Amino acid sequence: MRWIALIWKSLMRSKRRTLLIVGSLILSVFTVAVLQSLLTTLNSVTDNPNSSNRLVVRHKSGLTQMLPRSYEAFLRQQPEVETVCALQWFGGYYQDPRNFFANFASDETTLFQTFREEFGVANITEAQIKDYLRDGAGCIVGESLAKKNGWKVGDVVPLTGTIFPINPRLTIRLIFRSPKLSAENVLHFHYKVLEEGVPRMKGLVGSFFLRAHRPEDIPRLIERVDRHYANSAYETLTETENAFNLAFVKMLGNIGAIIQGITAAVVVAILIVTGNTMATAIRERTTEIAVFRAMGFSTGRVLMLLLSEGVLLVGAGGLLGVGLADLVAGGIRGSLGAAMPFFTDFAILPATMVACLLGALAIGVLATFIPAYAATRRPITEGLKAVG
């Protein structure tokens, strides 16, 4: 018999109790892992390393205000700028308005250069890009979006406009793969389609995405662009792409605070429940612990033995809970991601898993320590007398 066997058999003394507490732990840790992953997913939206040298220029008054496309010339002239891509959120839908995906009218000539990481440009051939550039009514879609709707290259996708009163019929010219799943839930089409179809959009665009040569140039660039257009008819607000995304995440409001609040409450609840269970388990074994100590187990050893039980119990619950969370992550990605685009990338990150496990182990130690310590403080003679 090894130590671990001794600990295991002690835990299995009351199988029902152990199962109930492990069940309770699995559900709690699962909840915490999922909630925390929602937070990390949200945070990753605003912390995308690929966008670190991209900037967004838009109207100072807000998303719904347009900028003149003529601004592009000035932006392009800046020595720090590599490319400029005019881009407008189209907000159309395919068949069902609930079937959400991002779709943009964008400048096809600079699109691939500006977002080369997102489009996985390395895997796209010149010929494919040419196909898209040649067809004014063409579009490109991400692979996961194409899969979801059963689209193939050459298919015609009718989009229904909500913001703009046009319903373009677009032919898929390219299906791209992206390292990030959320970046695949996207459709782009030629800017001309929007500009020519909607009179009020003539010469206007919602935003420009700039790609700077070096990230260090960005603060200077922001300052210069905004100063250049200050007090003009169309004042600009320039910010990094991450900061731009933050404004969207901010829209989810105090979700972070709510999640942290629930997490804290769950952690305290687990601590109490585990502590109670371990206290009951240890109390039941008062005599046995006294016998162990009489046989020569030092207080430290008894304490370690009991703490190991607590840690194993909570660790098992934690491991299974995190595992369960990882299993359902796909489901969450699908369901929540359909309603909120951020959550297309939902995943239980290794860091979250480790944090949950460490947290669970800490709870195991903490919850067991008080009853275990009390048990080792109790005189052996008293323990032997106890009925139990």
Added chain:
Amino acid sequence: MNGDRFDLGGGEPIITLRDVAKSYWREQLEIPVLQGIDLEIPLGAYIALMGPSGSGKTTLLNLIAGIDRPTGGSLEVCGFELNDLDDDELAAWRNAHVGFIFQNYNLVPVLNAFENVELPLLITRAGRGERRDRVEQALALVNLQDKMRNYPRQLSGGQEQRVAIARAIVTDPDLLVADEPTGALDAKNAEEVLALMERLNSELGKTIVMVTHDPKAAHHARHQIHLEKGVLDRSVEVNR
């Protein structure tokens, strides 16, 4: 032997108690349990400690076994002055020198006979193979090698107590302490256990101190000493 000492047969003393006292406090009231106990028990003795309930016999046994501390006097057991050992040293000392036999056997219900006997060896330096050999030897000694994989609830009371005895001797201690070892057994099983203890004493030379209030059990010991209201009765009965 001087008049203050009991004559428990010759030989080196394994247990020497000098003026040992033990009292408890209950609501600031001192309740003396043991007073002025002087006792020398030679190596290889088999002593039955008798006395009515409340006489302090279990307390005395606990003091000798090093699971309780005296409030006065000194104890030297198996070559160690117990007052000089801290709790951890005392635990290590018990593991090496004392084997415990309880009235309710106190086997761990979730461990089988083999594992129960193996328990005290877990904290020694013995490796896996050595542990197995010693557990098997101990179980052979109590004649239960065929019940090795049985759990306590699959054993009779007498068998349980024999497993407990195997557990007590597996570390090869010099001293065995037994608190009413037959208290929960029927006459036939009690007889078996007592016979086994006699063998441990005579064949393996274990020193045994047994607390009992059963005269029949006490009769199996070589000497009987009596405790009355915390004080030793001077008379020693020699059984054989």
Added chain:
Amino acid sequence: MILGLVLLLPFVAYFAWLVWALVAYPVPLSYNLRSLWQRKVSSFSTAAAIALVVGIFVVVLSLAQGLSLAFVSSGRPDQAIVLRPNARFELNSSIERDKMRILKVHPLLKREGDQPLASAEVVVVKLFPMTDGTDANVTVRGLERMGIALRPQVRLVQGRWFRPGLSEAVVPRKMQGRFAGMELGGNLRMGGRDWRIVGTFDAGGASYESEVWSDVNDVMQAFRRESYSAMLARLENPERVEAFVQAVDDDKRLKLEVVGETAYFRELTKAGDPIKILGNLITLILTGAAIFAAMNTMYAAVAGRTKEIGTLRALGFRQREILASFQWESIFLCLSGGIVGSGLALFANGIQTGTTSFETFSDVSFAFTITPGLMAQGVAFSLIMGLLGGFLPAWRASRIPLTEAMKGG
């Protein structure tokens, strides 16, 4: 709903039996209460864990309710919104001035004197600085005076309403804490000019509490808008809405679409669905965890009292009385936790928060309102936990044979 009732039925029936048992049988209730007290640490820790879960339940419930309230209480059945076809939301919609003129004199609209009860409105989204230093998108609504009258749930709290042509704005009282510079008399910078805040309003939780209001023409000018976004209008009665929908649909000059106001907001409410579903799932899962914990405690309580229960049986208590008595013990345990937890939730009361509607890309602010109704739901919820968590242990207790009383312990 029907399914829910069917599922609930056994609980209600069982609970009714329990209440009846309390009256009809000699259930030794005081014995159970005293037993709970005897195992103080265990009882308290279980109750505390349940309190936390019930607290979370009530807070999540209030979140969902706050979200629904923000949208649902915004609509009236006798009002309709005119939009551009497929626009779905005001923000996406646009109505040219000449079409608006035709709409305003539509014969189906309700009139007060010679004034039609209709408001031509424009909706834009603007970034506003929040008190925490970041920015959030806020809807700015330009409306006509009639538009205020069409929204009876909107009430002026401080100051006065805006006057046309003066670049005046009113802000919701609830936005004042979350956004910077929204105090009465302050200035808002929008569309290249300064707007004086002349009043604050309250909309009883409706989504207007996330909007800055001003005169429609002022907003259109400042934001260089050529067209309105939508028109809100009242009909004679709710039955007329359908006729109005049909009439506008048939009018080939307009090419516009009419949506009943309640239906419009119902659509908007769906923005909160993912949060609601997530919230419900979390509570459901945590409830499972809490029930396991309660079960554990009750099993331990029963196991520790085998002899006592045997004695009770020997004294003449029947199995069903033992069942009821232990079930009540579990209910009391969970209920005490539930009451404390509902009380704990009060700490979240009044906390302002916001979320976004992905349909309108703008902030929707609402408050956690812990109402007595929600707290009662929390307590009822703990009762169900007590029923579920206590049933198996109580059943086990009731099966303990008489002979156990005689055994030594």
